[in-house]
Amino acid sequence: MPMANNVNGFDVARIRADFPVLARQIRPGVPLVYLDSTATSQKPRAVIETMDEFYRKSNANIHRGIHTLAEEATAGYEGARRRVAQFINAPSARQVIFTRNTTESINLVAFTWGRANLNAGDIVILTEMEHHSNLVPWQMLAEERGLRLEFIPVREDGLLDMDAYRELLELEPCLVSFTHMSNVLGTINPAREMIALAHQAGALALVDGAQSVPHFPVDVQELDADFLAFSAHKMCGPSGIGVLYGRKELLEDMPPFLGGGDMIKRVYLRSFAPNEIPHKFEAGTPAIAEAVGLGAAIDYLESVGMQAIAQHEHEIVAYALERLEEIPGVRVFGPSAEHKGGVASFTLQGVHPHDISQILDSFGVAIRAGHHCAMPLHEKFGLPATARASFYLYNTREEIDRLVEAIYQVKEIFG
Amino acid sequence: MPMANNVNGFDVARIRADFPVLARQIRPGVPLVYLDSTATSQKPRAVIETMDEFYRKSNANIHRGIHTLAEEATAGYEGARRRVAQFINAPSARQVIFTRNTTESINLVAFTWGRANLNAGDIVILTEMEHHSNLVPWQMLAEERGLRLEFIPVREDGLLDMDAYRELLELEPCLVSFTHMSNVLGTINPAREMIALAHQAGALALVDGAQSVPHFPVDVQELDADFLAFSAHKMCGPSGIGVLYGRKELLEDMPPFLGGGDMIKRVYLRSFAPNEIPHKFEAGTPAIAEAVGLGAAIDYLESVGMQAIAQHEHEIVAYALERLEEIPGVRVFGPSAEHKGGVASFTLQGVHPHDISQILDSFGVAIRAGHHCAMPLHEKFGLPATARASFYLYNTREEIDRLVEAIYQVKEIFG
Amino acid sequence: MDDLYRELIIDRYKNPHHRGVLEPNDISFEDDNPLCGDHIRIDLRLDEAGRVSEASFDGHGCAISQASADLLVESVLGKTLDEVRLLSKEDILDMLGIELGPVRLKCALLSLKVLKAGAYGLGEASDDLVE
Amino acid sequence: MDDLYRELIIDRYKNPHHRGVLEPNDISFEDDNPLCGDHIRIDLRLDEAGRVSEASFDGHGCAISQASADLLVESVLGKTLDEVRLLSKEDILDMLGIELGPVRLKCALLSLKVLKAGAYGLGEASDDLVE
Numbered sequence A, B: 001m002p003m004a005n006n007v008n009g010f011d012v013a014r015i016r017a018d019f020p021v022l023a024r025q026i027r028p029g030v031p032l033v034y035l036d037s038t039a040t041s042q043k044p045r046a047v048i049e050t051m052d053e054f055y056r057k058s059n060a061n062i063h064r065g066i067h068t069l070a071e072e073a074t075a076g077y078e079g080a081r082r083r084v085a086q087f088i089n090a091p092s093a094r095q096v097i098f099t100r101n102t103t104e105s106i107n108l109v110a111f112t113w114g115r116a117n118l119n120a121g122d123i124v125i126l127t128e129m130e131h132h133s134n135l136v137p138w139q140m141l142a143e144e145r146g147l148r149l150e151f152i153p154v155r156e157d158g159l160l161d162m163d164a165y166r167e168l169l170e171l172e173p174c175l176v177s178f179t180h181m182s183n184v185l186g187t188i189n190p191a192r193e194m195i196a197l198a199h200q201a202g203a204l205a206l207v208d209g210a211q212s213v214p215h216f217p218v219d220v221q222e223l224d225a226d227f228l229a230f231s232a233h234k235m236c237g238p239s240g241i242g243v244l245y246g247r248k249e250l251l252e253d254m255p256p257f258l259g260g261g262d263m264i265k266r267v268y269l270r271s272f273a274p275n276e277i278p279h280k281f282e283a284g285t286p287a288i289a290e291a292v293g294l295g296a297a298i299d300y301l302e303s304v305g306m307q308a309i310a311q312h313e314h315e316i317v318a319y320a321l322e323r324l325e326e327i328p329g330v331r332v333f334g335p336s337a338e339h340k341g342g343v344a345s346f347t348l349q350g351v352h353p354h355d356i357s358q359i360l361d362s363f364g365v366a367i368r369a370g371h372h373c374a375m376p377l378h379e380k381f382g383l384p385a386t387a388r389a390s391f392y393l394y395n396t397r398e399e400i401d402r403l404v405e406a407i408y409q410v411k412e413i414f415g
Numbered sequence C, D: 001m002d003d004l005y006r007e008l009i010i011d012r013y014k015n016p017h018h019r020g021v022l023e024p025n026d027i028s029f030e031d032d033n034p035l036c037g038d039h040i041r042i043d044l045r046l047d048e049a050g051r052v053s054e055a056s057f058d059g060h061g062c063a064i065s066q067a068s069a070d071l072l073v074e075s076v077l078g079k080t081l082d083e084v085r086l087l088s089k090e091d092i093l094d095m096l097g098i099e100l101g102p103v104r105l106k107c108a109l110l111s112l113k114v115l116k117a118g119a120y121g122l123g124e125a126s127d128d129l130v131e
């Protein structure tokens, strides 16, 4: 793409113009600085308009209708599935299951593959940096089935302890389930290596891609992942839709998840025969307009280029770390820029992260404060909460400057 | 509302102008006649624009963020919950759980309340007219737990056999789960009476409100329902969001459904404490924009008036039955107009329903053909499929005339 | 009138050339389209050279599913099983001579799915066969 | 500057008047806000007439949760438990003198939730107490 305004040809100004919300002023004269994309991303006009158009022109229920609208809606929904498959390089669109979000995708694996395959004493390996979405489903299943959960430790520098991982693999676990990128530390885990090690030890590997798929190129075949979970809302797409990718043989062998319309082949009063994949796992009317919106989000991301997005975020986070570390009393968590994605979690001495966030908001700067759905990780670092600024393709160095200025204001108020 | 164009003051022309898709032409000169609202409804401009606006102005993740956008998004999402509670007259908004659709709502009850309370030999009563969504979850649970499923028979006239129901209640069932209105026959079941009988027999009652909540006033306290399930997409709202209402004591006692962010109070590496209702049942980032859209849909429906909508549909279906029954070879299923909502399922001798639908489509008339996710009911009537025309607030008598004309064309082609 | 209902389709639906069952047979398979209840059974007899010498279909469903089955069965006469296995979605669409959306496509492809599952000797038919 | 951070709040946060624990006590309850990890404990002592004679809070969290707790605890001195049970969301907001969105509201109401759970002698605190 021919672009200006940036040494690498990445035209942030042009990208920003695609996102209507970025023109918002939080108060008159105070423009929004949105630094909370790890929680959810903003949406480009193309995505909003595609869904709008769907409702104005082609809205219908799918799969079963024969009329024009139903055929168009079905083509839109199934076309989005193929688009997702291409994006993550899945061998077939039938390996792409639409769910509500990353959380439901992981629960689906726990409660179908897990219930069918895991029994008392079986071991599942997680990490200490997991989001609650990749902890609680396994805890529920562990309680039900008597599984044993083990955790790869997080080192002081924010990286996983790979030696400890190798040792845990000697326990012969059935599954290793880990986040591709930490939503708190920003750590990008060596997924390909971790999966290869899991496979050597006879375990399957589930990758929580909630923070990776939106931010850098992810190829399920290159990773050799058995399952990959992610959410549309974090990748310029709408709320209400997520994805589970799975290896075909696994999906075919798994029992169904929820029961109802569309996931069946045949229904009698007292029994049913499940449908083929992917439909077997999609009960009831799915998030149709949302799938179409996700397809548009992928088109948008690819028009910019995932590699270019990753590169841009890398520059922004490196600059953010440099600026934040200058501020007396600020402590930044996680590894150095080379090992991380666009996330900077920090604390400011003497000020609770909630108060940081609240005061920053009065300067238009939107960051997040709390445990970021990673309580065990915060406990490990001895903190109830952190403040987190996170970045995406539309963020600029000037926004980092605004963040830093506002933090100085916080210090003054609490000084 | 002061209205013209109609004896009852129901201004269909004005309503139609609110729905952009109704202006669509299927082919040049062939306007859309949308008679498939039972599968999914069309969306008024107010709903489409509300979601559009949400994404352009206030999009953020909810509950945990402190910045302005997050506060606005949370207020929008929780405001929609209160709006739903008012609409169905729930005692508290905390009894309203957002799900993906009716199907997920019913699965939620089966797999939380059901797993916690039902054991081998326990009886669940369903009806022969249930949608697969209210059959398959119970079949799955029955298989897992050794439950016994019993079915209230459907009589030839399309009504439930209430004597048989009374007899089944003597078996001391734990739950009666039934559809408020059949999506095939249009039968409106006497829910209040059925629930009272269930309660007398010591059973709880779940109402599948997928076809009732969109079409006539439903008051959970007046019905005395223990659970009520419905979908936004069938009531002028977006895809991707549904509702489960439950009695408070029941919801509070039920174990969680899916595990992950937001449904927890506290998480440790190996255990968690669940959050309060309704959050306990909403794991991960929910369908935020969709909830806001559902709120707008309810505003829209109430601005027209649920009683007025019910009355209008009643007139349309009565006219449709009259006109369809005139056509030689057409057989209409279900009860007479007084017992039914806006659904007319029929067959045409010698022509498969798929072919009827396909040819009707070429005249712009969108109906549905198939088993309508009610295979056992079709089996009972000895039919693999039916054709179904269904009606909503925006349909007119002229559209019924167009349907009838097109059916005569089908007869000619296959003649 | 809609060209979907080309005369060929209505004609083959009303007066199929190859409706029936073959008993005994060398290959027999049946399946249905869960979305609409259409059902197709296909029976084949092979000659000594392994070529299809007789073929028939039976079942019920819409004009498109039944006409496709009739045309498909006709087209395999004289073919070896290897040739049958090579038949694709495009062959069916060429025979019908029409365009189909994703839902109706399932009607048109049901007979191909049944035929190929039979030709491969599979226990169960899969959508993979006709993709 | 944001009026949310009125001097009163910053001041009470930095220099609380009633921080501490009372041992022994007549009523003691603690809970936290799962959304952010804020934690509040409130201890009360009652006089012979059943009025609050001493009150304190302890815990950690943001300025709003801690300042609200300090102000709330101060306001219950001299009240009967019945009077304490009548305290509402509005009383807290009046004391703070600010407007709060739904998320920050939880911070402000945590101490009220803890206090009322204690006053009612409940085993667990519930959002119902502050609605």
Ligand SMILES: Cc1ncc(COP(=O)(O)O)c(C=O)c1O
Residues within 6 Å of the ligand: A261, A283, A284, A285, A286, B038, B039, B101, B102, B103, B104, B131, B133, B134, B179, B181, B182, B183, B208, B210, B211, B231, B373
């Ligand atoms: C009576 C009834 N129940 C349940 C459903 C399922 O609704 P959904 O697909 O939105 O889950 C439907 C929709 O067709 C229905 O008509």
Ligand SMILES: Cc1ncc(COP(=O)(O)O)c(C=O)c1O
Residues within 6 Å of the ligand: A038, A039, A101, A102, A103, A104, A131, A133, A134, A179, A181, A182, A183, A208, A210, A211, A231, A242, A373, B261, B283, B284, B285, B286
């Ligand atoms: C690493 C990680 N996993 C899982 C999730 C959960 O995503 P969702 O809420 O969309 O299910 C998140 C989102 O915060 C995340 O960052």
